[in-house]
Amino acid sequence: MKLVSFEFFAERAPHAGLLLEDTIVDLAPLGIADSLTAVQAGTDALLQAANMPACSHISPSAVRLLAPIPQPPRIFCIGLNYRDHAVESKMEIPKVPTVFLKLASAVIGPEEPVRIPALTKQPDYEVEFAIVIGKAGRNIAKQDWREHVFGYTILNDVSARDVQLATSQWTLGKSFDTFCPIGPTIVTADEILDPHNLDIKLSIGGEILQHSNTRELIFKAPELIAYISSITALEPGDIISTGTPAGVGLGRTPRRWLQPGETMIAEVEGLGQLINPVTAAD
Numbered sequence: 131m132k133l134v135s136f137e138f139f140a141e142r143a144p145h146a147g148l149l150l151e152d153t154i155v156d157l158a159p160l161g162i163a164d165s166l167t168a169v170q171a172g173t174d175a176l177l178q179a180a181n182m183p184a185c186s187h188i189s190p191s192a193v194r195l196l197a198p199i200p201q202p203p204r205i206f207c208i209g210l211n212y213r214d215h216a217v218e219s220k221m222e223i224p225k226v227p228t229v230f231l232k233l234a235s236a237v238i239g240p241e242e243p244v245r246i247p248a249l250t251k252q253p254d255y256e257v258e259f260a261i262v263i264g265k266a267g268r269n270i271a272k273q274d275w276r277e278h279v280f281g282y283t284i285l286n287d288v289s290a291r292d293v294q295l296a297t298s299q300w301t302l303g304k305s306f307d308t309f310c311p312i313g314p315t316i317v318t319a320d321e322i323l324d325p326h327n328l329d330i331k332l333s334i335g336g337e338i339l340q341h342s343n344t345r346e347l348i349f350k351a352p353e354l355i356a357y358i359s360s361i362t363a364l365e366p367g368d369i370i371s372t373g374t375p376a377g378v379g380l381g382r383t384p385r386r387w388l389q390p391g392e393t394m395i396a397e398v399e400g401l402g403q404l405i406n407p408v409t410a411a412d
Contacts, residue, residue: 137194153189169316172264197240204369212342224349244286251292255334256286258374259325261279262281264280267364275355281319284401286310286332287310330375332395347373391408
């Protein structure tokens with residue numbers, strides 16, 4: 131099943147919905163006002179929506195898709211979590227997960243433009259496979275990780291490398307407005323049999339710039355959930371973005387930065403495509 135957030139063109143209020151093949155079922159009649167509430171309710175609400183009458187269905191052409199959770203409680207990102215990316219970044223292979231945060235204010239949805247401000251001359255792309263927490267927990271055991279996962283989505287960890295690497299703290303360089311595209315949906319965990327065997331890639335203008343598989347992750351979902359929850363209790367709606375493979379602009383020779391007029395297509399097997407154009411900020 132696929133959870134989405136959307137808004138009608140005539141109003142600016144997010145709704146939660148179940149995306150079927152060619153229709154969206156609004157969850158509002160079930161008392162679910164937004165996608166965070168849907169995540170907290172679990173998959174039972176989506177199963178109930180799947181059986182709602184056709185009069186509750188909405189054409190996707192009548193709405194605008196938003197990020198699946200427009201305001202996630204927290205966005206935990208994992209740095210250097212593919213060995214080849216750590217090598218291209220000329221950094222040591224981490225012995226424990228390298229965790230930083232992206233601000234929720236940076237979140238945008240599919241088809242929304244990533245706006246590049248004049249402050250950075252080195253904007254970069256990073257396709258990532260992301261975990262959406264569904265059940266709260268502290269000190270979660272590795273073997274219990276699946277109990278706490280609602281589903282999975284795609285996140286593009288857009289980064290201003292010159293700002294990011296000017297200090298040892300990465301958060302602000304990763305959190306410019308629009309620098310966190312997420313979506314297009316959250317695919318529930320039952321639909322992804324093995325999250326550690328998914329093709330992942332990013333392309334611009336038909337050129338594949340990143341291409342790997344989640345089997346290459348250094349720290350996989352059980353380790354990440356256990357590690358983060360040993361420090362801070364995880365909450366429903368929290369996102370853990372698991373890191374990016376090699377091929378980012380920073381690691382290329384010559385280096386390759388995002389340019390206004392380009393369009394990024396981030397893909398993860400089973401999760402669809404997250405498409406975002408690039409523009410200059412006003």
